[in-house]
Each structure stands twice: as structure tokens, then as C-alpha cells.
Amino acid sequence: MPYNIAMVSDFFFPQPGGVESHIYQLSTKLIDRGHKVIVITHAYEGRTGVRYLTNGLKVYHVPFLVMYRSASFPTVFSFFPIFRNIVIREEIEIVHGHASLSSLCHEAILHARTMGLRTVFTDHSLFGFADAASILTNKLLKFTLSDVDHVICVSHTCKENTVLRASLDPLMVSVIPNAVVAENFRPLFHPSYPNLSEFGTNVVPLPQHLGHHDTITIVVISRLFYNKGTDLLVAAIPRILANHPNVRFIIAGSGPKAIDLEQMLEKNVLQDRVEMLGPVRHEEVRDVMVRGHIYLHPSLTEAFGTVIVEAASCGLYVVCTQVGGIPEVLPAHMTVFAKPEEDDLVAATGRAIAALRANKVRTEDFHDQVKKWYSWTDVARRTERVYDGISGVLSEADFYGYEAADAASWSATRGRAGVQSFALIDRLKRYYGCGIWAGKLFCLCVVIDYLLFLFLEIWAPRDAIDIARNWPKKVKKERAISAGSTFR
Known part of the structure; x- marks a missing residue:
């Protein structure tokens, strides 16, 4: 089934790089497979507002301050009003964040969960465990991935690294490599x-x-x-x-x-x-x-x-x-x-x-x-399967790969590996387990985010936000000819 997907990351064109190319190629192939995809990133020099790229890919350039190596300054809550407006305008169902060092990615996943949207995170990097920068990054990643539906890594080494850094169940992490055209x-x-x-x-x-x-x-x-x-x-x-x-x-x-x-x-x-x-x-x-x-x-x-x-x-x-x-x-x-x-x-x-x-x-x-x-079409097909799994199109047994007959014993020993509950109390329980002090701080952030969401629902009601028109799909030549003959 087709989905409305928002790819969110600080790293996107016109800046060159592996993450940037990954987001663009994956988005293009998902559009070819019938999905609606938009990209949300920060503004670059000469790139502000809304831009359209090849194949109808719409890019929102949010005017946020860039701090270091194209990563925007983390604001936690100030991104929420803009993000909510974009999500409602585009009727987004799945928010897909990319890159551990992207502030927009982490904030978008937090806000998306508050709004009741399904979320996916793709990790493109490896980090250590000893230096101060890695410790802070890993704690931030733990915060984000405590309430995400599924995680994708670009290699098995990357999966091992992410599972250890964020204390994840390996079953909720899939390996889907990059590709080339x-x-x-x-x-x-x-x-x-x-x-x-x-x-x-x-x-x-x-x-x-x-x-x-x-x-x-x-x-x-x-x-x-x-x-x-x-x-x-x-x-x-x-x-x-x-x-x-x-x-x-x-x-x-x-x-x-x-x-x-x-x-x-x-x-x-x-x-x-x-x-x-x-x-x-x-x-x-x-x-x-x-x-x-x-x-x-x-x-x-x-x-x-x-x-x-x-x-x-x-x-x-x-x-x-x-x-x-x-x-x-x-x-x-x-x-x-x-x-x-x-x-x-x-x-x-x-x-x-x-x-x-x-x-x-x-x-x-x-x-x-x-x-x-290496084929981007194959990457898009495998990513689509992740979307089907978190949306309930695939059964839990099919998605996580266990026999249906063993469902009771599997759930008793492993618990559900993904597709997290949206209930606020369940979210707070997951965040509270992130650390003695960090857990309390994370819970406070979630509560403030939820109160901000309620305020925005009253201050800027959904009915007052115009729904954006979708980019017109290309009509196949055979269908166009048959339609023309019908009207004759």
C-alpha cells in the first residue's frame, strides 16, 4: 500500500555526501513505487523555502542556524510548530530520520511520536564509547531510539554498533546497505x-x-x-x-x-x-x-x-x-x-x-x-517492507521472522521488538529507563513536548492548515491512449 513519507535530516543536497545521496536515491525509488515522499532539511546558502527536485520530490528547507559540519543547532521544541505544519499539509504517515548527528532527525522523531506517527531511523555512522563526544551522542541516540518503531543500519558492523550504543533489541534493527546507480x-x-x-x-x-x-x-x-x-x-x-x-x-x-x-x-x-x-x-x-x-x-x-x-x-x-x-x-x-x-x-x-x-x-x-x-530499487523494496511491518500490513511473525506456532513463547521471552505504543504513559516508561538522571530529563522533555502539541492543536487548529496538492503522476502511454479512445 502507498505511504506518505517524510525523510528528515540535516544532511541533504546541495551538500555532497553519502547520506545526502542515500536520501535522494531512496526517495526517488520510493516515489517510483507509488509512495509520496518529501524531504525536510535545513536551509543552505541559496536554498530556502520549498524546492522541487527530479520526479516530483519536494524539499522543505527550514531556516535554522547551522552549527557544525552542516548540522543545525539543536532547539528541541522550536522545530515543532514548523514540523507539525509540514506534516499536516503533506498528510504524512511515516517519519524517516537519517544520521545520528542530525538534530533535525532526532527532534522530528520525538515530535512525530507525540503526534501519533510511525517512525523509522537509519544510522549511517559508527561511534565509539569512550570519548566525551561519543558518550553524549550515544545518550542522545538512546533518547531517540527508545521510542522509535524500527531502525535500519547500512551494514552489519553498523548494526552491532547501534545496538550496543542504544541498548536495542537486535530484532528491531534491519540491515539494508547503500547502493549506487x-x-x-x-x-x-x-x-x-x-x-x-x-x-x-x-x-x-x-x-x-x-x-x-x-x-x-x-x-x-x-x-x-x-x-x-x-x-x-x-x-x-x-x-x-x-x-x-x-x-x-x-x-x-x-x-x-x-x-x-x-x-x-x-x-x-x-x-x-x-x-x-x-x-x-x-x-x-x-x-x-x-x-x-x-x-x-x-x-x-x-x-x-x-x-x-x-x-x-x-x-x-x-x-x-x-x-x-x-x-x-x-x-x-x-x-x-x-x-x-x-x-x-x-x-x-x-x-x-x-x-x-x-x-x-x-x-x-x-x-x-x-x-x-547493488541496486536502489532493491533498497527501496526492502525499506518498503519495513514500512509494511511497522504499519501492520505484515504480521508480527512475518516481519520479525518467527513461526506463527511459536508466537506465544516468543512473545513471552522476547516481548514485542518494535511498533511502539503511542500512549503517553507507555512512552514515559520507555524513556524513564534511559538512566538515573537522563531518564527523568527525557520524561520531562516528552511531557513538555506533549503539552506543546496540545497548545498547537488549539492555537493552530488542523482545519486552518491547507492540504498541499500532490505532484501529478506520470500517466503511462498505453493508459493515456486507451483513455483517449474511450472519450471518442
């Missing part, structure tokens, strides 16, 4: 795309078989932050170039660590062998990737790593750190793994260069394999 990340040489002129690229075709004296290009496309391994990259590049004279780098991306890369290039006089492109738009990523032979991904923490799937789809051999959910993403014949250490990263890159020069790797087969494994 393989047609948008196609190699220069591929029998399915014989017309190279349609690619819109001026890239000189690379030799399919590399000799010992041919230049090998290593591509890096990343946000230049500490957690993305930029410091590791700064230390490794001079050593890799010293060991391999016929190797050059192309680095795309921006961030506070860009200055460290530029200083390294000046210190070692490597400007002729390392090309810094700065920030690139997502639609330009493929044109950068096909200029290389190897994709280097030195991240220190990663829940999935969509960019390495995109690189493999473009026919690049991938060198990546063995952290987080990255080992789950691609098979061994597409990747060379390294520990997140300078020496091991240099050695792994050397092994990849040697394998390409010896023609031991068939990168021309990578695109077809990735296209078969």
Missing part, C-alpha cells in the same frame, strides 16, 4: 556503452594493459576531515611517490585538512605529481574516477563506504582501510585492505600497483558485478 558510474571501456561521446567527458582513454613504465593514477575523493584519514594520506603520499616513480595522484574534496595536504605538497615539491581539484559535485565524481586506475580510501571509521562501490563500478582497483563496515562492501578480488596505519597503507598501495602492472586484476569486469549486487 551503476549507469552513472560506468568505465570508459565497456561493451554496454560503446558510444564514448555520450559520456560528456574529455578524458583521454587509459591503456587497458599497463606496462612497467606506464603511469598509474591514484584517485582520492573524500571530505578532508580527520575521520576520513586525511592525516594518514598526508603521511603516505610522499612515500608512495618515492617508491613508485611512474605514479601520480588526483585528489578531490574540501575540508579543514586541505591546508595540510597543500603544505605537504609544497614541502616535498610534489605539485607536478599530485593534482588538487578541490570540491566536486556528485555528478562530476564519475568523470574524475575514470581518470585513474586505483582508488585510495584511507578512512579511519566508516559504516559502509558508498564511494568505494562507485569506484569499483568505474573499473578502479580499490585500496582501503580495514575498518568498520568496509570489509562487507566489496569482495577480495576488487580490494586490497590495509590497517589504518601509514606503513601498511603504503605497502597495500604498493601491492595494488604491482598487481595492475602484472595484469593480475580484471577491472573491466567490476562494473557488471557491482551493477548486479
Whole structure:
């Protein structure tokens, strides 16, 4: 059955990134499957108010203050009036939040539960348990996920991390990976795309078989932050170039660590062998990737790593750190793994260069394999099944995967793993168990949120809010012809 869904996150286009691309692609495929989807995010420079994207995807840019790395300043309650207005206007039934560090996501799930809406949360990141930032983030996540209907993680490692951080029942957490639009990340040489002129690229075709004296290009496309391994990259590049004279780098991306890369290039006089492109738009990523032979991904923490799937789809051999959910993403014949250490990263890159020069790797087969494994249509279908489960379309036995005959014993030992009650007393019980002091604070927030909701229902009654018109659906050609013949 079709649903009205609101995707909520601080991280969305025009900012490039994995979460942003995930929300857009998932929303587009859900619209193709007959659902209504809107996106709620904060305003970006030049992007305010309501915008329409491809396929009728409506985006609400809420004018909130951005605090750090595109995350808005947490206000807890001031978002409620705007959120309620949008939800009523669009007749939303399911609120789907994305990213642990998104304030809008956490606040939207709280307000949605107060309004009696079903909620889903997707976690895209990994966090630790010892440092102060992780402790605060984990407590916030515990607050949000205590009253959510279902949780989605992008890898099994991410699921284990989220279950531990938020003390969740593993049954209420599903693993649905990211995907890529393989047609948008196609190699220069591929029998399915014989017309190279349609690619819109001026890239000189690379030799399919590399000799010992041919230049090998290593591509890096990343946000230049500490957690993305930029410091590791700064230390490794001079050593890799010293060991391999016929190797050059192309680095795309921006961030506070860009200055460290530029200083390294000046210190070692490597400007002729390392090309810094700065920030690139997502639609330009493929044109950068096909200029290389190897994709280097030195991240220190990663829940999935969509960019390495995109690189493999473009026919690049991938060198990546063995952290987080990255080992789950691609098979061994597409990747060379390294520990997140300078020496091991240099050695792994050397092994990849040697394998390409010896023609031991068939990168021309990578695109077809990735296209078969990762599909946004499949991601949308699996996400739709989660919506069916929390909405009651699927039975509890079908959704959670136990035999109907064992329902009584299963419920007695496990309890219901999701589909939380909307009753205020039940919500307060769940929040109260979040900690000696935190539990009381969380209960206070829920009570205030509920009183604010009652005030808004009186101050701005639902009848006074206009219902937005839906974007017109495309009519299939066959149906249009038959309708025309009927009226004749």
C-alpha cells in the first residue's frame, strides 16, 4: 500500500555526501513505487523555502542556524510548530530520520511520536564509547531510539554498533546497505556503452594493459576531515611517490585538512605529481574516477563506504582501510585492505600497483558485478517492507521472522521488538529507563513536548492548515491512449 513519507535530516543536497545521496536515491525509488515522499532539511546558502527536485520530490528547507559540519543547532521544541505544519499539509504517515548527528532527525522523531506517527531511523555512522563526544551522542541516540518503531543500519558492523550504543533489541534493527546507480558510474571501456561521446567527458582513454613504465593514477575523493584519514594520506603520499616513480595522484574534496595536504605538497615539491581539484559535485565524481586506475580510501571509521562501490563500478582497483563496515562492501578480488596505519597503507598501495602492472586484476569486469549486487530499487523494496511491518500490513511473525506456532513463547521471552505504543504513559516508561538522571530529563522533555502539541492543536487548529496538492503522476502511454479512445 502507498505511504506518505517524510525523510528528515540535516544532511541533504546541495551538500555532497553519502547520506545526502542515500536520501535522494531512496526517495526517488520510493516515489517510483507509488509512495509520496518529501524531504525536510535545513536551509543552505541559496536554498530556502520549498524546492522541487527530479520526479516530483519536494524539499522543505527550514531556516535554522547551522552549527557544525552542516548540522543545525539543536532547539528541541522550536522545530515543532514548523514540523507539525509540514506534516499536516503533506498528510504524512511515516517519519524517516537519517544520521545520528542530525538534530533535525532526532527532534522530528520525538515530535512525530507525540503526534501519533510511525517512525523509522537509519544510522549511517559508527561511534565509539569512550570519548566525551561519543558518550553524549550515544545518550542522545538512546533518547531517540527508545521510542522509535524500527531502525535500519547500512551494514552489519553498523548494526552491532547501534545496538550496543542504544541498548536495542537486535530484532528491531534491519540491515539494508547503500547502493549506487551503476549507469552513472560506468568505465570508459565497456561493451554496454560503446558510444564514448555520450559520456560528456574529455578524458583521454587509459591503456587497458599497463606496462612497467606506464603511469598509474591514484584517485582520492573524500571530505578532508580527520575521520576520513586525511592525516594518514598526508603521511603516505610522499612515500608512495618515492617508491613508485611512474605514479601520480588526483585528489578531490574540501575540508579543514586541505591546508595540510597543500603544505605537504609544497614541502616535498610534489605539485607536478599530485593534482588538487578541490570540491566536486556528485555528478562530476564519475568523470574524475575514470581518470585513474586505483582508488585510495584511507578512512579511519566508516559504516559502509558508498564511494568505494562507485569506484569499483568505474573499473578502479580499490585500496582501503580495514575498518568498520568496509570489509562487507566489496569482495577480495576488487580490494586490497590495509590497517589504518601509514606503513601498511603504503605497502597495500604498493601491492595494488604491482598487481595492475602484472595484469593480475580484471577491472573491466567490476562494473557488471557491482551493477548486479547493488541496486536502489532493491533498497527501496526492502525499506518498503519495513514500512509494511511497522504499519501492520505484515504480521508480527512475518516481519520479525518467527513461526506463527511459536508466537506465544516468543512473545513471552522476547516481548514485542518494535511498533511502539503511542500512549503517553507507555512512552514515559520507555524513556524513564534511559538512566538515573537522563531518564527523568527525557520524561520531562516528552511531557513538555506533549503539552506543546496540545497548545498547537488549539492555537493552530488542523482545519486552518491547507492540504498541499500532490505532484501529478506520470500517466503511462498505453493508459493515456486507451483513455483517449474511450472519450471518442
